[in-house]
Amino acid sequence: MAITRESVGTVIRSYRESRGLTLRSLAEKLDVPFTSLSKMESGDQKVDSTFLVSVADYFDVSIDTMLNRTTNPVENEHHKKENKLDIQATLKHVLDTYQEAKYEMLKDHEIGNYVRNVIKDVLVEDADLDEHRFFVTGSVGQGRWAEIPWVSIFIRDITTTATSGYYIVYLFKADMSGVYISLNQGWTYFLRKYMGKLGREKIQATANIIQRKLNTVPANMTTAEINLEGRGDLAKGYENGHIIGRLYEADNLPSSTELINDLKELLTSYKEIEYMMGGRSVDEFNDYLLLSEDGHYLEEDLEQEEVYQDNVQLALDSTLDETEEAIEADNESLPRPDPVLDRSRRQRWPRDARVAARALRLSKYKCALDESHTSFTSKVTGKRYLEMHHLVPMKYQGEFDVKLDREAQLLALCPTCHRQIHHGTDDEKEIILRKLFYDRRDRLEAIGIEIGFKELRNMYGIKG
Ligand SMILES: [Zn+2]
Ligand SMILES: [Zn+2]
Structure with missing residues (x-):
């Protein structure tokens, strides 16, 4: 040349x-x-x-x-x-030049291309990201400069947009004093689904649940809150949606090797979320996660059974302002609620701890099989400890048009009777079941739950 x-x-x-x-x-x-x-x-x-x-x-x-x-x-x-270029130099470049760039025209500004493409290329190459599996992009805003410019790594099967779902994101602080790497979630999804304050509660709830569930948290990172020094709604959304991460201060950026190692470790946590989701959509997965925040627990779920029984005891308090007449007058059928999907995409049916708490009050804390059965005293309620059991098992909810999670369905049982109805021999189960069924049959019919004893026996796996 x-x-x-x-x-x-x-x-x-x-x-x-x-x-x-x-x-x-x-x-x-x-x-x-x-x-x-x-x-x-x-x-x-x-x-x-x-x-x-x-x-x-x-x-x-x-x-x-x-x-x-x-x-x-x-x-x-x-x-x-x-x-x-390496990742340290590219992050530093944005931290050094963004404030100044914001005084210039956004349209076709080089920093836009830099954040969208240059950083992306460095990340893809240095962290060995397969672009068929991962989508990497960034933004400095559309129409106006973003307060918080960002670069995200999406697992394509989960999401390809920062507005919804789970992803890893580099979030530059508004004052450019540092940049966070964060396992985070799309705020706009929560904003649209729940609006304002409730949306903030829900996104924080999913962040907290995932923090508790993750087995892998990179050694360098914490679940501590982040502060983006921003004023906008998106900055607050990122702060609320933050799951785990780390702050890199502008005047003390780690080496590129360390930055890439952090990213690779955080990818392991991200993949753990992908595994938890098990192919469900973001919406299906979040609905499932948020169930227990609402006092709902899945039917016949060993992991959740103990938590459910504990929460029935705790929920007792919240039912005390309801009169017993109001509870007993509850004799109309209710429509079947919507199911949630579990990891294997099976339909699952929520149980509401408050419904069981009302039924527990109505039981006067006596075992439904025999009032003379003894138990210990519950530390939470100060009453005899009993466990709540659905007569028609909740897993059959899909076969009924009416709601099964009702007071009339719920039996307060002493722990021995409760274990017996689940784990006893067929003969022992049948003795309990027969009494409970004929005690409750009329109440069940009144709320539209129609079932014969033979059918119920089958549901409990009693042969012959
Ligand atoms: Zn049970
Ligand atoms: Zn009993």
Whole structure:
């Protein structure tokens, strides 16, 4: 390539653009008016040798190397390696230049391309991200500068948008004093589904549940709250949706090796969420997670059974302002509620701890099989401890058009009777079941739950 005024200008521009620098910011660094730099780049002004040396110094290359490079830095592998950007340099570049860039026009601004593409390329290459599986992108805002510019890594099967679902995101603080790596969630989804304050509660609830469930938390990271120093709704959304992460301070960025290691470790946690989701949509998964926050527990779930029984005891308090007449008058059928989907995409049916708490009150704390059965005293209620059991098992909810999680369905049983109805021999189960069924049959019919004893026996696996 002949060295002409035009070609020198083109080379300077290609170096500048490959670092995502604006004309203004490079001109300032090289101490020339940006109008002169602009003219030099376009070949309208001569580039003197002193200036060329300062350009080469700034980009840390020899003049020889610089003038021999092709105008497209990506086409030239040799020079690409020599000038290879790393993650530390790219994050630093955004932290250093974003405040200034915000005074310029957003449209076609180089920093936009830098955040969307340059950082992405570095992450994809250095963290070995398979782009069929991961989608990496970033943003400095649309129409107006974002308060919090970001770069995200999405598992395509979970989400490809920052507005919904779970993802890893680099979040630049509004004051550019640092950047967080954060396992986070899309806030707009919660905003649309729940609105304002409730949305904030729900996104914090899913963050908390996932924090408790994750087995893998990178050694460098914590679940501590983050502070983006922002004023906008999106900044607050990210703060509330944060699951785990780490702050990198602008004046103390770790090495690129450490940054990439952090990302790889956080990817392990992210993949754990993917596993928990088990192919469910973000909406299906969140509904499932949020059940227990609402005092609902899944039917016949060993993990949840103890929590359910505990919460029935706790919920007793909240039923005390309801009169017994109001509870007993509850004799109309209710429609079947919506199921939630578990990891294997099976339909599951929630149980409400408050419904069982009302039924427990109505039982007068006596075992439904025999009032004389003894038990210990519940620490929470100060009454005889009993466990709540649904006569028609909740797992059959799908076969009924009416709601099964009702007071009439719920039996307060002493722990021995409760274990017996689940784990006894067929004969022992049948003795209990027969009495309970004929005690409750009329009440069940009154709320639309129609079932014969033979059918009920089958549901309990009693043979013959
Ligand atoms: Zn039970
Ligand atoms: Zn009993």
